[in-house]
Every structure is written in C-alpha cells, then in structure tokens.
Amino acid sequence: MNQGYIYALLAYGLWGIAPVYFKALVHIGPVEIVANRVFWSVILILVMITVLQKWQRVRTVIRQPRHLFTLALTTLLIATNWLIFVYAIANNRMLEASLGYYINPLVSLFLGYVILQERHSKVKWIAVVLAFVGVNIQVISLGYLPWISLVLAVSFALYGLLHKQTPTDSLTSLFLETSFLMPLAALYIFGFIDRNIESFDRPSSDLILLILAGPITTAPLLFFSGAAKRLPLSLLGFFQYIAPSIMFLLAVFVYKEPFSMERLVTFIFIWAALFLFTWDSIKNRKILQHKELT
Numbered sequence: 001m002n003q004g005y006i007y008a009l010l011a012y013g014l015w016g017i018a019p020v021y022f023k024a025l026v027h028i029g030p031v032e033i034v035a036n037r038v039f040w041s042v043i044l045i046l047v048m049i050t051v052l053q054k055w056q057r058v059r060t061v062i063r064q065p066r067h068l069f070t071l072a073l074t075t076l077l078i079a080t081n082w083l084i085f086v087y088a089i090a091n092n093r094m095l096e097a098s099l100g101y102y103i104n105p106l107v108s109l110f111l112g113y114v115i116l117q118e119r120h121s122k123v124k125w126i127a128v129v130l131a132f133v134g135v136n137i138q139v140i141s142l143g144y145l146p147w148i149s150l151v152l153a154v155s156f157a158l159y160g161l162l163h164k165q166t167p168t169d170s171l172t173s174l175f176l177e178t179s180f181l182m183p184l185a186a187l188y189i190f191g192f193i194d195r196n197i198e199s200f201d202r203p204s205s206d207l208i209l210l211i212l213a214g215p216i217t218t219a220p221l222l223f224f225s226g227a228a229k230r231l232p233l234s235l236l237g238f239f240q241y242i243a244p245s246i247m248f249l250l251a252v253f254v255y256k257e258p259f260s261m262e263r264l265v266t267f268i269f270i271w272a273a274l275f276l277f278t279w280d281s282i283k284n285r286k287i288l289q290h291k292e293l294t
Contacts, residue, residue, distance in 0.1 A: 005227075096148040098248040099138075126276055
C-alpha cells in the first residue's frame, strides 16, 4: 500500500507539472511536439521491452485482430488528447485543460452507464448534473463552448473505456499505440511533411527538451500502472484530482491566466460534483468491504 501511495503521487504529480515542460516548448508547434513525443516514446519503450523481455506480450496482442483494432481506436483518441493538451498549454488555456481533467471521471461515469449498462447511485447522478450546470454556466457567461475541456474529458474517458475492454498491459498498449503513429511522426520530424520543420536541425537545448518527451510520456504511465496494482480503485480515483489541481494552481498563480468570477463559479460546481462523486465511491467501497467480511 505504501508503495502504491508513492507511485500514485509520482504519476499524478508528474502529469500535473507536465505543463511546465510544455511551456518551455511554446515556440515549437503542437504537432511537432506530439510527433517528438511519439518518436522518442517508441525508442524508449522499445529498449524497455527488450530489457524486460516483454516481447511475448507484444506478439500475443499482434496475433489478435480485435485487440489491434481497439488499439487503433485508442491511438486516435490519445493522439487527439495529446495534441489538444499541448495546444491548450501553448495558447494560455491551461485552466480549460484543468477543467477537462476534472470533468473526465464524470464523463467516464456517464459512458459506463450508456455503453456498459453500469448502474450508479442517485448521489453520483447529482454529481453529473452539477458538472453539467457548471459547464453551462461557462457557456452562458463566456459565450462559447469550452471545447478544449470537453475534447480532453471525452477523449480520455473513451480511451479509458476502450482499454477497460482490452486485456493489455500499459507498456504494451503504449508501445503499439505510439508505433501506429511512428511513421507519420518520423516523416514530420525529418521534414518530409512540412519542409520548414526538421526537429534535428533545432538548437541543442530544444532538441534535448524534445528527446525528454519520451520519458515524460512513459514515466507517469508506468508509475500509474504500479499504483493500480497496489491500491483499491476507489482510493486510486481520489489521487486523479491531483493532476488537474496542480494545473489549476499553475494556471492561476504562476502563469496568471484570467480567472473571472464566472470561471470560479464553474469550478465550484465541478469541485462540488467531484466531492459528491468521491464521497459516494468511498462509502460504497466500505459497504462492499463490510459485506465481504461478514
């Protein structure tokens, strides 16, 4: 359990401070950053799978067309998520990114009900309604749909839903997903798609930062995998609010993004929804544990 706490803190802590890294690359386009993220992740995971002797797992998945098709869909979702996230950071819209990852567990709850026919308590549905009201306040007060928040929330919720139905470990999944994108990423990095861009011709400081995209992508995922094996799901769910909370604090206090009263009201509704969601999950977990003991 203690190791699980450490792994969870490291995973969500790294995801939370990731905007600091991407802020250092704001002079580089989002597509080029994502291309490097893919390219260097493949290289790193290739080495890890070889050292850890995990190639049998990769071969097992490759032999199953249904799993490959599912991973092709998750590839599109995670690529979209990465691209929109980097775009949000580069355009000083970190608050919208934070809001998206706050909404994410509530979108997952809704998808579980619609697609998996999961049944939820009244308290959880109240949480969903509060989140819906919060988003609508943003739409009415600001005059536009917070599309960055919604795309991040929905894409990551769908990504999690598809992975729930695919019995593939995180390292193998990420390797295959990034491998699907590798040809496009390599063409982009080497300037075959856009003649004005060739990552290897950039200053050494930029190139080092781009290479670091590999470990920055894979490290938190591996920590998360370690935490998931050691902690109950309800407890792990509590940790997921660390990342958007760090993003929120960075956006408001470090990068000084505009934080109006309307946005504050939106976040209050979302925080209230997440409080109910978490409280109900913990309560139900305790009830289930009590029943198992008796």
